[in-house]
Structures are given as structure tokens and as C-alpha cells.
Amino acid sequence: MLLLSLQKPISFIQNNLSQQIIETFKINAFVLIPAIIILILSLFKVDVKISMFISILTASSIAVLLQKYTVKEVFIFLVLGFKLDSSNPLNFILKGGGIISMWKAALVVFISCALSGIFSTTNMFKTVEEVLLKAKSRYTLFLYTAITSIITAAFGCNQSISIILTQHLMSKSYENNEIDNYQLSLDIENTAVVLAAIIPWNIAAFVPTTAMKVSSTGFIPYAVYLYLLPIINFTYIYFSEVKLNKFLPNNN
Incomplete structure (x- = not known):
């Protein structure tokens, strides 16, 4: 990483982004409350749906009371996404979101779950599972989880x-080796979630590289x-x- 950083140093461009944000919004400690709610409720292991609902409700209240948006505008933001006036310099930076923007992701998850159910019922991957x-x-x-996730x-x-x-x-x-689902989820997080993004034609890599107009493979070393x-x-x-097993006493 040090060698790559020396070869391709980051160049900083002077801008007044912070000042523009301050001029557009009212910034104080209250705007941190929705994020703090998520952190605190996660520590108490509150259901994520409840945590998100409370955080969204709090953020909506702050938008109305502090940022002076109307209830109608907040509702539109929740459904269609947030967008500033075209004359605002932050228009191209602070935008997006909303329930509608998630329909593609929801469709992908639906199709993925449907495929998993089809494969499970028809035993299409029975030979693979035996291996x-x-x-x-x-x-x-x-190792098998990593290889499977790449394929x-x-x-x-x-x-x-x-x-x-x-x-x-x-x-x-994992079940046969008496390893619980928590460890399985951690392994999937450390394999499937991250490795998908280094496969150039996978959406996880293709969409960001296309949007940022960078090489579909050139980003991988970084x-x-x-x-x-x-x-x-x-x-x-x-x-x-x-390696540590050699320090353990022999069971025999």
C-alpha cells in the first residue's frame, strides 16, 4: 500500500465545500441524533427495522423543525429521494435516495432468493454440495467459502x-462441522461481500467503475x-x- 501511495499520490484540490454545506443547511449537534440513535440501539441489539424506523422518524422531524422543510417535502424525499435546487452548487453531490431508488436492489434480492429456492428444491447443486x-x-x-463466492x-x-x-x-x-450460522455469516461477509467487487463484470465493480469512468481492471491493485x-x-x-495445534497435548 505504501508503494502504491508513493507511486500514485493523492492530489488535493482547494474547494469551499464545507462553507457551501454550512450556507445550505443548519449544522449543529442535533443533526447527529439519527446516527447516534442507530449506534446506541445497535449496541442494545434492537431489531434493525425498529432502529431504522426511529432514526428515520427523528431525521424527518429534524428536517421539518431545524431545516425548515415542509412535511410534504420530507415525504417526497422519502419516496423519490432528496434533491437540491439546480442553482445550488451542491446539487450534483447531495442527491439520491428514496424508496423508489431501491426497487432494482429489491428485485435482485427477490430473484436471488427465488433462484436459491429453485436450486434447493430441485437439488441442482447436489454434486457441488457433496464436494x-x-x-x-x-x-x-x-477456503471453500471463498472459492464458492468467487465462482x-x-x-x-x-x-x-x-x-x-x-x-x-x-x-x-458448516452445520456438519458444528459451526453456527453466525460464523457462516462472518465468513460470507469476509468473502462473498468483498470479492464480488473485484470481478470486473460483476455489478459491484462494473457500476462504480463505469460511473467514475475508471478502468474496469486498473482499480484492482488499489x-x-x-x-x-x-x-x-x-x-x-x-x-x-x-500451527497452534502442535502446542496442545496429544489426545492419545
């Missing part, structure tokens, strides 16, 4: 499909988090399970 069931150690499970992300071309199919294919292997996270996790699991 994955051969994993008998913690580090091989993680599903490459063929599914979508991060959501990769996550759901990887969970479907690996769940029995996306160190995406591939170092699974590598570091695999290394940690491997040395924890294999």
Missing part, C-alpha cells in the same frame, strides 16, 4: 446472488481491502487451527 461437504476443518471451510459472483454477475448462493451451498458444510480481508482472515484461521 463442499468434504471440508473437515475450519480453514478449509473458509457464484463471476457467473451470477451480482453481489446479492453471490451472497445467497454461497450461503445456500455452504450451510450444510482495492487492497477487498482482497486483503479474506487473505488475512484465512491466514489467521489457518495458524489458529493448524
